[in-house]
Amino acid sequence: MDKAISFNQVTHTYQANTPYAQNALDNISLEIPTNSFTAIIGHTGSGKSTLVQHINALLKPTQGSVTVYNRSITPTTTNKNLKELRRHVGMVFQFPEKQLFEETVIKDIMFGPKNYGMVDAEAEQAAIEAMKLVGLDKSLSEKSPFDLSGGQMRRVAIAGVLAMKPEVLILDEPTAGLDPRGHKEIMDLASYLHDHDHITIILVTHQMDDVVNYASEVVVMDKGKIVQTGTPAEVFADPKWVYRMQLNLPTSAEFAQQLIDAGVPIGQLPLTIDQLADRITELARKGENPDD
């Protein structure tokens, strides 16, 4: 598979050469394949947000280099010409509704596309499509974004990023503070963009259920280092290690773990709710016909 993004021995120090200096990333090397759905997990302060901000050059490495679609970002990269790179990498920040500022919803969504050189008609078309994608009704387009509910504001902000038609979409805890339904809708949207539009998705999250339900690759971070990469099944294979990283197991795995502790022979740890259900029906069937 192609590499969309690669980190080559990247170290990032906040406020280098001052008494406030702090190492946020420590000699990181990482490759994210094109069209993957990568989840980045790790406890608070492990460097996840710092890592993803390197991908669209909001932060530059203190040492090492980051390559995004053959463009490399090094400590000496100047601030010019970064716009072209940022166009390819859409970034949805934590609580993105904070970035809304325009008078109307449609204008706010058109803001990004216009900055990247689309003419008004094109930008409007992109905005209308993006609104449809995130599930915002057309009737809202002339409303002020500040009159909407929190969940709707979040969708407007996400639409504003999608309208730029990025090839890589970074979602930094996109569902924080949403109700369960809003949560599922946003995650399903990410999944749709990945499957249907072949966008490379990078998801920073604390929700282990989302990791197993949506992601194809997982990167685990701890103290500014990458401590594990692999598929969800590989990463969650050792529950003790997962807890040591101050992380949780997905709900289904946790449930299964409790069954195992109670003496039920579940076998390999199921990760999703479907796997868990299958395992249990299998066991139940065995219980009915012990001779099988």
Place this chain on the structure above:
Amino acid sequence: MTNFLFGRYLPGNSWIHQMSPQSKLLLSFYFVIVIFFANNLVSYGVLALLIIVVILLSGVSITFFLKGIRPLIWLIIFTVGLQILFSSGGTILWQWGPFSITNLSLINGGFIFIRFLLIIMISTVLTLTTTPLAIADGVQTILKPLKRVHFPVDTLALMLSIALRFVPTLMDEMETILNAQRSRGVDFGSGSLTHRVKAAVPLLVPLFTGAINHAENLSTAMEARGFTDSEHRSKYRIYRWQLKDTLSWIVFLVAGGLVLYLRK
């Protein structure tokens, strides 16, 4: 932005850190007044020496300190430039329309430069070694006599400490919004003036919205925790006048006397 030092606090346990905030505040005011009495190289020299001793005593490294105040140099140069171009008197060295440079205006410009530098240095030392809350407390102590004339000293101190408390919060928020708009293709800090002013709108609107939200949440939180008025608040830390304060005042008063003696 991250290198900007003015108005930030650096934790420490130096001589200056340990002084009481009210005396640090008053000493800074006093120092600024003395600066305006100095009018020749020797008297400025005394003050420069004093400020270097103060910086050394504060435990902040000098190179770090100088780097931190570097962003302010442009403001100073601008003011000094105006002073040089528009003041009159002395021998004219260069003239163009209303602008002229004379030998006196050059000397004055030089002194204003030093003055600015000294003022910025003393106030940076003050904020580097004193937490915002301690500064608010110091102001409250200093203004206490005004209570006699029913001036709302406590409310003012509370307002001040709340304002100072939210500076880092709003700075963080600004950083996030800057980044969010940058990734939406805004080019901050480049292009023509109109372009730059336009680029400020997507930054300022969310910033103000956020600030107003914070204010509302804070007032709700304060009421929920039983806040009624600022007059009967108790204090967790009480700052008392110490020997260090007395000694510092003696040094500063001697330096002030020296400046008055040495000035032309």
